[in-house]
Amino acid sequence: MKVVLASSFVPFIKGGATAIVEWLEAKLVEHGHQVESVFLPFVERPETMMDQLLSYRMLNMTESCDRLIAFRPPAYLLRHPSKFLWFIHHFRATTICGAHNIAA
Amino acid sequence: MVHPSLPRYYDLWGTQYCGLEDNAKNRAFRKRIFATDEVGLSESARIFTNSKIVSNRLKNFNSIDSEVLYPPVFQSERFHCESYDPVIVCICRLEDHKRQHLLVDAMRYTKSKAKLVLAGASHSGSYPRKLKLKVLKYCLSNKVKILDRWISEEEKSQLLATCCAAAYLPFDEDSYGYPSLEAQHACKAVLTTNDSGGVPELVTHGVNGLIVDPNPKAIAEAIDQLVTNPQKTRDMGQNGPVRINELDISWDRVIRKLTAA
Numbered sequence: 141m142k143v144v145l146a147s148s149f150v151p152f153i154k155g156g157a158t159a160i161v162e163w164l165e166a167k168l169v170e171h172g173h174q175v176e177s178v179f180l181p182f183v184e185r186p187e188t189m190m191d192q193l194l195s196y197r198m199l200n201m202t203e204s205c206d207r208l209i210a211f212r213p214p215a216y217l218l219r220h221p222s223k224f225l226w227f228i229h230h231f232r233a234t235t236i237c238g239a240h241n242i243a244a
Numbered sequence: 245m246v247h248p249s250l251p252r253y254y255d256l257w258g259t260q261y262c263g264l265e266d267n268a269k270n271r272a273f274r275k276r277i278f279a280t281d282e283v284g285l286s287e288s289a290r291i292f293t294n295s296k297i298v299s300n301r302l303k304n305f306n307s308i309d310s311e312v313l314y315p316p317v318f319q320s321e322r323f324h325c326e327s328y329d330p331v332i333v334c335i336c337r338l339e340d341h342k343r344q345h346l347l348v349d350a351m352r353y354t355k356s357k358a359k360l361v362l363a364g365a366s367h368s369g370s371y372p373r374k375l376k377l378k379v380l381k382y383c384l385s386n387k388v389k390i391l392d393r394w395i396s397e398e399e400k401s402q403l404l405a406t407c408c409a410a411a412y413l414p415f416d417e418d419s420y421g422y423p424s425l426e427a428q429h430a431c432k433a434v435l436t437t438n439d440s441g442g443v444p445e446l447v448t449h450g451v452n453g454l455i456v457d458p459n460p461k462a463i464a465e466a467i468d469q470l471v472t473n474p475q476k477t478r479d480m481g482q483n484g485p486v487r488i489n490e491l492d493i494s495w496d497r498v499i500r501k502l503t504a505a
Contacts, residue, residue, distance in 0.1 A: 141503055163318040164502070167495045173503065186273055193280055209502055216284030224502055225288040226313060227298060229418055230254050230305070231277050 142174045144204055146218055147211035148182035148196075157212050157228055164209075176205070182214060184231065193217060254305045281306050292501060295419035295442045313501055314493040317422055322401045323429035328408040328478055330471045331359045332435065335400055336423045338366040338375065338392055341415045346437075346463055348378045351387050353464035358471040360411075363391040363403060404430035408477050409470045411435040412443060413458065420446035425493065428452060428484030433477055435466055446491070452483040 145161050145168075161177050168175045180199075182192055196217040201208050208220035213231050216223070285291065285308050292313035293299045302308045317323075336342050344362045351360050366372050372392035379388050395403075404410065410427030412434055419442040424434045428446065434453035436443040447453035454470070456462040470477045488494075 143503070159318075160315050163316075164498065166318070167499060168503070171499050171503075190276070197283075207503065210284075210288070214280060214284065216288060217280065223288050225285070225291045226502070227285075227291060227293045227302065227310065229298065230281070230301065 141207055142205040143168055143176075143207045143209060144201055144220075145175065145177045145209050145211070146201070146215040147177075147179055148213065148215050149179045150183060151181050160226075160228070161211055180215070182212075254301060278306070290501075290504075296445055297418055297442050311501075313498060314491055315419070315422075316493050316495050316498065317425050317429065320426075320429045322397065323426055324401065324405055325431040325481070326405040328474055328481070329406050330357050331361055331407045332409055332411050332467055332470065333361045333363065333403045333407040334411040334413075334423075335363045335395060335403060335426070336412060336414075336421070338362065338364045338372045338390075340371055343413050343415055343437075343458070344371075344375055345378065346413055346458060346460055347411055348375055348382075348384065348388055349460035350463035350467060351384050352382050353461050354387070354467050354471075355464075356468040356471040358387070358467045360388045360467075361391065361403060361407070362388070363395045363400070365394040366392055400426070401430070404432060407432060408474065409433040409435055409453070409481065411463075411467075412440070413437045413463075414440055414443070415458075417441035417443065424453075425488070428488055431481040431484050433470065433480035433484070435463070435470065437463070446487060448487070450480070452480050452487045454480075 145165055147157060147161050149158060158179065165175045165177050180196065193214050196214045200219040202220055206222065208218060208223045210216045210218060210223060210225050211228060216225050285306055291308060291310040293302065293310045294313070294315050296312055299310045299312050302310050334344055334347055338344055347360055347362065362375065372390060375390055379385055379390065404427055410423065410432050412421055412423045413436050414421060417440060421443060424443055424446050427434050434443070434447045436447055436453060436455055437458040438455050439458050444455055447455060449455040454466045456466045
């Protein structure tokens, strides 16, 4: 089966949420599947967040694969008729809550 | 203390830890986030989570049912057991909310020959500095070793192979955490606290680890017990892989679930 693994990431921040995607990709390939991993940037800044969500929403993956597996929000907004979700955590509100180090 | 691992629009909303003022603007923003969840969650054909905690949150905040699909570690066969030396290791990022300071404080009260090794990289360097100052202040340098750097996978599996148990005491984490799972693959008991969040989904007190109050004296007692009662510690360690099988934490299960029709 052709599988796309999709998650969001904060540019230049290394996080554990990407490891699970990389490991799953390797294992799916071992099991004979074709896999592409897609990481889209997402910065939880209130001023730009709605535009970013809309960008995710406008991406339709229907013709790209048989199965979409989404991880970190807002990857679940990507469109696909056979979308599975491996939900690791909710939105976090890091920007308003003073995680200014993200910009550093 | 900042707990960066916690979602604040959900379980911490309205508490002092939220960090967000409860005003009209923030309330409206929160509402939009829930609406976004609604779209993404409701049109997913299947929803899996990494823990009961996250599944419960989906149920409570989004009224969505989900299935727990525990995430395995990569190449778990790397982890093995060579010995049960009187050393407790804690291998994870050195950060406030992982609370290695509780372990350092505990070492002030241990009476056994137990040694503690803390290994892991940190985001800023300020937390490892605090830990090292603590070690100096309480003259613990012969009992506590701090490796504040990125630990290679080989080093990690070697540390786990020879320790008698691993400690992992994050504050209110969303899942059992890879450090717990890695220790159990290496047949090592996990020492944790009863406010660690998801760790007790994997660890049962007295069976494959110890769960104690999050205070240094209770942790010190547990460390002494692990070191002075090697047979019990070994038995709990050997129960690690049994527990992993029981929960079926495996890539075969993950692949089966995620590629199902």
